[in-house]
Amino acid sequence: xxxxxxxxxxxxxxxxxKEQAKKVLAALGYEAVDLGTHSAEASVDxxxxxxxxxDKILAECEACARSENFKENSGKNSAAAAENSEAGGSENFxxxxxxxxxxxxxxxHGEKDKxxxxxxxxSGENFSTCASVADGxxxxxxKILNSTDYGIYGVLIxxxxxGISIAANRHAHIRCALCHDATSARLAREHNDANxxxxx
Numbered sequence: 001x002x003x004x005x006x007x008x009x010x011x012x013x014x015x016x017x018k019e020q021a022k023k024v025l026a027a028l029g030y031e032a033v034d035l036g037t038h039s040a041e042a043s044v045d046x047x048x049x050x051x052x053x054x055d056k057i058l059a060e061c062e063a064c065a066r067s068e069n070f071k072e073n074s075g076k077n078s079a080a081a082a083e084n085s086e087a088g089g090s091e092n093f094x095x096x097x098x099x100x101x102x103x104x105x106x107x108x109h110g111e112k113d114k115x116x117x118x119x120x121x122x123s124g125e126n127f128s129t130c131a132s133v134a135d136g137x138x139x140x141x142x143k144i145l146n147s148t149d150y151g152i153y154g155v156l157i158x159x160x161x162x163g164i165s166i167a168a169n170r171h172a173h174i175r176c177a178l179c180h181d182a183t184s185a186r187l188a189r190e191h192n193d194a195n196x197x198x199x200x
Contacts, residue, residue, distance in 0.1 A: 001189065004151035005060060009035040009053045011046035011164065014157030014200060021155055021199075032155065046158045050167035053154045054174050057147050057195070061173070064150040147173065147195045154196035161200030168196055 006025060010018040015037055025032045035052045037044045147153070154176075158164035161178045168176040176196040177188035188194035 002151040003030060003153060006030055006032045006153050006155065007035055007053050007056050008032040008155040008157075009049040010037060010157035011044050011049055011159075012037055012040050012042060013159035014046075014161075014164070015040035017157045017199065018155075021157065025155075046164040047167040050156055050164050050176075051171070053156060053196070054168055054171040057152055057154055058171075058173055060152050061147050061150055064152075146193070148193060152195070156196060156198040157200060158198070159200050161198040164200075165196075165198035168198065 008018060008021060008025075018034070022032050022034065033056070035056060036049060154168075154174075156164045156168055156176060165176045165178045168174045174196055175192060175194045176198050177184070177192060177194040178198045178200075179185040179188055180199070185197055188197070
């Protein structure tokens with residue numbers, strides 16, 4: 001299982017457990033991004049922290065999707081530009097000269113217009129493609145909703161783990177599993193593709 005980033009959050013009741021979980025993760029070589037709460041003293045609402053973690057996971061997935069699409073489309077655009085350049089260099093030259101060797105301005109003009117329009121169409125398509133890359137809404141929805149494709153996971157903690165898992169699962173891209181032992185955690189990953197674990 002590839003793990004690139006772990007977000008962790010808790011309410012006040014889960015603060016101490018969160019601090020311990022961070023130490024365990026650090027010992028395993030993972031640095032968890034702590035989204036709070038940062039004290040056990042002040043009472044807070046667990047749905048706020050479940051929502052914060054869900055938002056961070058979504059934002060991270062969108063960033064990964066944009067980067068992935070940009071690389072893919074950059075390669076396609078470079079290939080298209082090379083193809084257009086090669087075609088324009090030979091065909092336009094040939095079209096500008098008629099069979100007797102005389103310069104045919106009409107033929108040249110027509111070919112220029114044709115190639116100009118074709119170039120504009122290609123450029124328009126490439127421009128639209130590049131623009132869509134910058135828009136997270138155009139990234140693959142299925143991939144954005146599956147953070148495990150990018151190795152992005154979360155840990156949520158409250159008094160029992162129940163409430164915060166329910167709050168997290170209100171978000172479409174979150175599959176939070178309440179786990180009490182290693183077996184349930186392993187099965188949640190293997191059979192349910194859980195991307196967030198909750199404990200309490």
